[in-house]
Amino acid sequence: MSSLPSLGQLKLLDPSRVRVVDARLDELDVEIDGRLYRGVRPKRPFPFSHPQIVILYSGDEELGILRDYRRLDPKSRELLEQVLRVIYFMPRIRKVLSIRSVEGKYEWRVLTDKGELTFQTWGRCVRVLHDGRLVVRDIYSRAYLVEEPEKLDSRSRLYLSMMI
Amino acid sequence: MSDRREDDALLIYPEPQRLPESVRSALEGGEEVVALAKTDMRGGDYGEDYVVLTNARLLVVNERLVEALPLDKVKSVSIRGYINTCVLVAEVDGGQRSLAVFTRGRLEVFDRLVAIANNIVIGKVPYQLLKEQLLNRVREEEERRRLSSTRAAILRLLGLLRPIAPVLVATVVVAVAIRVVGLIPPYLMKILVDEVLTKGRADLLLHVILGLLAVNLVNTVLNSLNAYINTRFNVGVTNTLRARVYRKLHELSLTHYDRFGSGGLWSRIVDDVNRVQWFLSVAFVPLFINAAMVAFVGVTLATLNPWLTLVALTPIPVSVTANIIYRKTASRYYHRLWRKWSRIVSVISDTINAAILVKSFGKEEEFTRKFEGYQTEFERAQMDVFKFEQQIWPAVGLAFTVSSLLVWWFGSKDVLQGAMTLGSLMAFTSYMWQFYSPVFGLIENVRNLQLLGVAAGRIFEILDIEPDVREPPDAVHVELTGNVECDNVWFTYDGIHYALKGVTTRIRSGERVGLVGPSGSGKTTLAKLLLHLYDPQVGSVRFDGVDARRIKLSSLKEQVAIVLQNPVLLDTTIAENIAVGKPGATPEEIIAAAKAAKAHDFIMRLPEAYDTEVGMQGSRLSGGERARVALAAALLKDPKILILDEPTAALDALTEDEVTEELERLTRGRTTIIIAHRLSTLRFTDRIIVMENGRIVEEGTHEELLKRDGLYKRLWEAQLKGLMRMGAAEVGGEARGELVAVARAA
Numbered sequence: 001m002s003s004l005p006s007l008g009q010l011k012l013l014d015p016s017r018v019r020v021v022d023a024r025l026d027e028l029d030v031e032i033d034g035r036l037y038r039g040v041r042p043k044r045p046f047p048f049s050h051p052q053i054v055i056l057y058s059g060d061e062e063l064g065i066l067r068d069y070r071r072l073d074p075k076s077r078e079l080l081e082q083v084l085r086v087i088y089f090m091p092r093i094r095k096v097l098s099i100r101s102v103e104g105k106y107e108w109r110v111l112t113d114k115g116e117l118t119f120q121t122w123g124r125c126v127r128v129l130h131d132g133r134l135v136v137r138d139i140y141s142r143a144y145l146v147e148e149p150e151k152l153d154s155r156s157r158l159y160l161s162m163m164i
Numbered sequence: 165m166s167d168r169r170e171d172d173a174l175l176i177y178p179e180p181q182r183l184p185e186s187v188r189s190a191l192e193g194g195e196e197v198v199a200l201a202k203t204d205m206r207g208g209d210y211g212e213d214y215v216v217l218t219n220a221r222l223l224v225v226n227e228r229l230v231e232a233l234p235l236d237k238v239k240s241v242s243i244r245g246y247i248n249t250c251v252l253v254a255e256v257d258g259g260q261r262s263l264a265v266f267t268r269g270r271l272e273v274f275d276r277l278v279a280i281a282n283n284i285v286i287g288k289v290p291y292q293l294l295k296e297q298l299l300n301r302v303r304e305e306e307e308r309r310r311l312s313s314t315r316a317a318i319l320r321l322l323g324l325l326r327p328i329a330p331v332l333v334a335t336v337v338v339a340v341a342i343r344v345v346g347l348i349p350p351y352l353m354k355i356l357v358d359e360v361l362t363k364g365r366a367d368l369l370l371h372v373i374l375g376l377l378a379v380n381l382v383n384t385v386l387n388s389l390n391a392y393i394n395t396r397f398n399v400g401v402t403n404t405l406r407a408r409v410y411r412k413l414h415e416l417s418l419t420h421y422d423r424f425g426s427g428g429l430w431s432r433i434v435d436d437v438n439r440v441q442w443f444l445s446v447a448f449v450p451l452f453i454n455a456a457m458v459a460f461v462g463v464t465l466a467t468l469n470p471w472l473t474l475v476a477l478t479p480i481p482v483s484v485t486a487n488i489i490y491r492k493t494a495s496r497y498y499h500r501l502w503r504k505w506s507r508i509v510s511v512i513s514d515t516i517n518a519a520i521l522v523k524s525f526g527k528e529e530e531f532t533r534k535f536e537g538y539q540t541e542f543e544r545a546q547m548d549v550f551k552f553e554q555q556i557w558p559a560v561g562l563a564f565t566v567s568s569l570l571v572w573w574f575g576s577k578d579v580l581q582g583a584m585t586l587g588s589l590m591a592f593t594s595y596m597w598q599f600y601s602p603v604f605g606l607i608e609n610v611r612n613l614q615l616l617g618v619a620a621g622r623i624f625e626i627l628d629i630e631p632d633v634r635e636p637p638d639a640v641h642v643e644l645t646g647n648v649e650c651d652n653v654w655f656t657y658d659g660i661h662y663a664l665k666g667v668t669t670r671i672r673s674g675e676r677v678g679l680v681g682p683s684g685s686g687k688t689t690l691a692k693l694l695l696h697l698y699d700p701q702v703g704s705v706r707f708d709g710v711d712a713r714r715i716k717l718s719s720l721k722e723q724v725a726i727v728l729q730n731p732v733l734l735d736t737t738i739a740e741n742i743a744v745g746k747p748g749a750t751p752e753e754i755i756a757a758a759k760a761a762k763a764h765d766f767i768m769r770l771p772e773a774y775d776t777e778v779g780m781q782g783s784r785l786s787g788g789e790r791a792r793v794a795l796a797a798a799l800l801k802d803p804k805i806l807i808l809d810e811p812t813a814a815l816d817a818l819t820e821d822e823v824t825e826e827l828e829r830l831t832r833g834r835t836t837i838i839i840a841h842r843l844s845t846l847r848f849t850d851r852i853i854v855m856e857n858g859r860i861v862e863e864g865t866h867e868e869l870l871k872r873d874g875l876y877k878r879l880w881e882a883q884l885k886g887l888m889r890m891g892a893a894e895v896g897g898e899a900r901g902e903l904v905a906v907a908r909a910a
Contacts, residue, residue, distance in 0.1 A: 025207070025262035026244060026251045039259050047247060085208030086265050087246045101495040103618070114210055119269075123499055140269040142248045162496040164503065 013056070013064035020076035023083045030056060032063060042069075042080060047088055048129055054080070091117060093136065093146045096156040099163065105139060106163070112144065119144070126163050134160065174273045175200040176280075176302045177295065187214050190229040195220050198284075198298070201277045203266035205249065213264050215252060215274070217281050219291060222254060224264050231263055241281040243274055250274065279656070283701070286654060286662075308628060314617030318448075321440065321620040324408065328400035332449075335390075335397045339453045342386045347460060348379045350594040358587035394445065401441040409433050409623060415631045432626050439619040447612030454602035454609060461599040468592045469584060475570050476596045479563035480603060486560045487607060497549045504542040511535045564600075571596060633699050633717070640710070641719040644804040646673035646835030647708045648694060654702035655689060663689040664700070665858040676836040678846035680879060681855035687839045688729075690855070691807045694837065696720050707805075725803035729810035729839075731794030733782030738767055739774040741782070741793050745801030757800035760830055762823050763792035792823070805835045811845070820845070843880055852876065 013032065021036070022029040030040045037058045044051055045065075052070055056063040066072070069080055091112035098109045105120045119138040127135045134146035146152070149160060175182065176199050183197060191197070196219045203213045206226065213230065216223040222238060224231035239255040244262075250271055252263045266274060283294055310316060325332065356372045359365045410433060465473040511534055515522055522531055571593060578584035648671040655664040664686045671677050679687045692698055693705050696712045705712045712720065725745060733741045742757055743749040749757075754774065758764040766789055770776045782790045795811060811827065820842070827838075828848040840846050843866075852869055854862035854876045862874045869876035 025265055026246070026249075027260075027262050041244075082208065086205075086249060086251070089205065089208055089249045089265075089267070090247065099496065100492060101499075106499075124503075138269070140267070140271065142268045162500045164500075 011062065011064040013066050015066060015068070015071035016073075018056075018066065018072060018076065020072065020079040023079040026083055026087050028056075028079065028083055030063070032056075037063060042083060042087070044084070044088065048133070048135070049131075051088070054084075091144050093144050093156075095153060096159040099159045108136070108138075110144070117144075121163075126160070128164065134164070136163075172202055172204075172270070172273065174276050176298050184214060184225075186227055186229075187216055187223075187225050190216070190223055190225050190232070191218065192220070198295070199277050199280050201270070201273045203264050204270050205265045205267060207265070215264050215277060217277060217284075222263070222281060233261070233263075235281075235285055238281070238285045240286050241278045243271070243278055245271070252278070282662075286665075286702070304630075314614055314621075317617045317620040317624060318613065320624060321616075325401060325404060327404060328397065331393060331397045331400055334393050335449050336452045338386055338390045338393055339449060340456045342383065342390060343453055343457050344460060345379055345382050345386065347464065347595070347598070349376060350591040352376055352379070353594070354585070354587035354591040356587070357590060358585045362586065397449075398441050398445060401444055402437055405437045405440060405623060406433060409437065409626055412627055412629070416626075416629060429626070432622055436619050436622045440616065440623065443612050443616035443619060447609045447616050450605055451609040451613065454605040457602035458599070458606065461595050461602070465592065465595050465599060468588050468595070469575070469578070472571055472575055472578075472592055475574060476567060476592075476599070478570075479560070479567040480600070482563040483560050483604065484607065486556050487604070490556050491611075493552065497545075497552050501542070501545045501549055504538065504545045507538045508535065508542055511538060568593070568596070633696060635717050636714065639714055639716040639719075642708060642710050642715050644707055644723045646675075646804045647671070648805065648835065649706040649709075650690070650693075650703070651706065652703035653690075653693065653700045653705060655693060655698065655700045657689075662858055664693070666703070667855075667858070667860055668703075669853060669860060669863070671835060671837065673835055674833045675851065676831050676834075676838070676849045678843075678849040678852040679837055679839045679855065680841070680843060680846065680852060680876065681861075682879075684857075685855040686858040687855055688809055691726060691809055691837065691839060694805070694807060695724055695726055722801075723804040724807065725798040725801045725805070726807040726809060727791070727794045727798045727811050730787075731782070731790050733778050733785070733790055733793060735778070735780050737775050737777055738770075738793055741778060742774075742796045742800055745797045745803075749800055753800060754796075757796040758793075760799050760826060761792045761796035762826055763789070763796050766792070795823070799830060803834070805837070806831060808836065808838045808840075810839055810841060824848070843883055854879075 017033050019031040020028050021031055026041060027038075028040045028042060029036065029038050031037075037056075039058065040063065041057045042054045043057060045053055045055055052068045054066045054069040056066065070077060072080060091114040093110045093112050095111040096108065097111060097116070098107075100107050102120065105122060106125070107118065107120050109116070109118050111117075119142070121136065121138050125137050127137070129135060132149065134149050136144045136146065138144070146160065149157065152160070175197075178197060178200055180188065180197075183200065187197070187200065197216055198219060199217045201215050203211075203215065205211055206213050212226065214223075214225045216225060220235060222231075222233045222235060222241070223229060233254055233256060237256050239257075242253050242255070244251045244253055245268070248267055249265055250268060251265050252274060254261045254263055280294075280298065284291070352372050352375050355368060360369050360372060413429065413433070462473075465476065511531060515531055515535075522528060575584065575589040575592060579586050579589050650667050650669050653664050653667040654662055656662045667686070667690060679690065681687055689698075693700060693712075696705070696715070696717060699713060707715060707720070734744065738758075739751070739754050742754045742763075746753070751774075755764060758767055758774075767773055767776070776784070778784050778790075778793070782793070785793065791811065795808075798806060798808075808827070811823070824845050824847070827845075831848075836849075838846060838849060846852055846866070850865070851863060852866060853860055854869065854874070856875055862869055862872065862876055864872070870880060
């Protein structure tokens with residue numbers, strides 16, 4: 001483990017001393033060093049760039065940082081991922097079926113890993129992440145991820161190029 | 165799965181037959197559904213759950229009852245927001261309980277459900293009152309929905325424009341008359357060709373020429389009249405609407421200013437009113453003109469030659485289709501072009517505005533590369549627009565050329581066979597071109613009418629607002645003595661987040677109270693409620709025992725003054741800005757107030773002294789100068805209750821020390837509430853109220869609070885530590901000034 005710059009005291013958690021015992025929607029029951037915390041909420045400080053880092057909160061208190069939650073034991077990891085799926089729910093766009101302009105907005109019909117979706121966006125709606133992935137935000141600020149834009153079919157790429 | 169549909173709205177007191185079977189069976193005897201919302205997720209995937217708020221319980225139901233929390237066990241309900249999802253959470257004994265998950269698309273619906281639930285569990289609003297208010301709101305919303313349809317909005321707009329109805333009618337009549345008169349010359353040309361030139365009827369020549377002259381004269385007169393009436397109409401529309409919206413602005417409470425933002429309100433007064441005027445002149449009036457023209461010219465063409473008329477109509481379907489395709493697709497190309505352009509602008513703007521950053525980090529090359537890359541993309545986008553346009557319009561042009569050639573082909577044959585005169589053919593081709601334009605105009609008018617409805621709807625959004633603070637007809641004037649009481653005051657700006665949570669305190673007449681706490685703790689909100697800029701949703705603010713709601717707004721405004729943290733000045737002279745609180749103040753009073761606020765000296769250093777124009781929002785003065793002018797205005801008003809929101813925040817430490825001393829003198833015997841981050845400003849207060857997260861957590865004198873190991877002590881120590889550090893580093897007079905102030909307070 002590389003040493004962190006000493007910008008402040010970081011409370012790093014040892015994954016072997018963290019055990020998730022239960023999960024419910026966006027909350028976990030977690031045992032850290034043998035002490036049980038109920039209603040713990042995991043948050044990703046870098047949800048797009050470093051999703052493996054998770055900070056655990058009990059109310060407003062920061063319990064500590066998991067630098068890579070995937071190092072938790074399988075059961076704990078599964079429960080944590082179950083909660084992360086609720087908190088960071090984000091459909092992946094596999095294909096853009098159509099984009100049409102409706103009353104000053106854009107109506108997208110897309111095929112995602114969660115099925116076919118229709119949503120509306122404003123003009124500025126696509127953010128290009130540093131690794132080339134795209135995040136499309138609809139008028140409710142919901143995000144949809146395009147993981148490998150260059151691998152989409154040509155029609156989808158044409159539609160996306162109109163919006164970037 | 166798609167976006168919100170009508171049946172996804174929050175159902176308020178739904179009729180039992182509208183409830184899903186699973187919800188109906190989950191209800192107990194006598195239980196009444198207050199509100200029902202449907203989620204769009206279940207667990208970590210799309211799905212549906214029902215969240216049901218009844219008069220007794222909060223339920224989560226899908227095919228079966230998943231969760232049932234009795235309301236008397238629920239302390240509050242809230243929403244946790246994540247990137248895409250939100251979780252409905254209930255605070256119960258033993259902590260928080262996550263109940264249901266939904267995407268942000270359903271946030272508005274659940275925001276309302278939460279607000280209603282909190283009104284029951286936190287606000288303890290009597291159930292009958294709650295029901296009555298909610299049902300009223302439902303009725304109002306239904307009415308608003310009915311009125312906001314395009315048709316209704318346009319009809320309402322015309323209703324608003326009734327005062328200028330004669331001008332509107334005159335505009336239409338004159339415009340139609342111009343077009344009708346424009347139809348006469350081709351007919352006269354037909355007579356000239358057929359009768360005068362072909363048949364040699366010289367007697368008609370003078371009549372035809374005089375006829376053409378008369379038509380031109382009438383046209384000239386009508387055009388001048390048209391220009392005059394149009395100007396009257398446009399000015400009339402904008403003035404009538406703008407005056408209505410502007411008057412309404414003064415009725416709005418600050419909640420609405422916050423909701424729409426200054427830009428939003430500005431755009432409704434200026435942009436939407438202009439838009440309505442523009443759409444009225446390009447859509448509404450031309451609608452009648454084009455319809456009249458299509459009818460007149462169509463009949464004329466059919467009379468001249470029905471068969472040729474059919475030939476002349478052939479390019480219309482092609483053109484209409486092309487128009488539809490263009491409208492659907494063009495925005496995408498232009499949007500892309502605009503996006504590419506805005507990137508170029510953003511690089512230029514970064515280069516200029518962040519020049520120091522670019523240079524100090526040696527980013528010149530990177531920025532240049534970025535700029536050139538964007539430039540290439542912009543060029544490509546421009547070429548795509550060109551190619552797209554070339555695919556559409558040449559084809560349309562070709563359709564018209566072919567149709568026109570066919571008209572000449574068949575028409576010429578008719579003339580050669582004697583079935584049609586040459587004059588008729590010439591008149592026909594001339595009318596034909598006059599027919600196309602209004603047909604396309606009508607298509608455009610219908611589209612613009614929709615946009616007119618939208619713009620009108622945005623204006624009605626403002627005009628239809630019911631003010632938050634409404635003065636009852638029997639409101640009374642109260643001569644304040646300065647006693648203020650807050651009794652279990654709950655307040656939320658957005659119906660979700662409570663800025664004040666059960667604040668109860670009493671400030672005696674003449675008492676000087678400090679209000680401290682971290683940012684967002686509710687201090688400024690409490691001050692705004694004391695000014696009666698808002699009404700609390702629960703609880704009451706009382707002045708001398710009288711509920712603020714029962715006191716005339718003018719009465720409070722005369723006797724309560726506030727000096728804001730970032731004071732706003734009017735775009736006028738310093739003297740008028742000081743006199744704003746006391747119209748008709750004498751020059752001596754103005755100077756005295758300025759002296760008291762330590763503003764006189766800097767004012768006198770200005771060449772035009774008290775007559776100096778301060779500029780838009782006081783931009784020609786520094787922050788500290790603006791603060792002192794605002795303080796002078798408040799002091800001149802001689803209020804019974806003075807609220808100072810960070811009065812010395814913009815002052816340097818030494819001036820702050822001077823002003824604080826002056827404040828001590830000026831506020832003696834006057835009820836004064838001072839909000840301050842710099843605790844040294846509060847050294848002369850009788851009592852300090854400490855707020856955190858919307859609640860009062862501590863109260864007492866400076867010494868009493870220091871003895872407790874509470875938030876105040878922590879804030880005090882943090883400030884002292886910071887100042888000591890500055891003092892130790894000997895950064896100069898300013899820090900020493902602060903230390904002097906703190907040392908005095910301590």
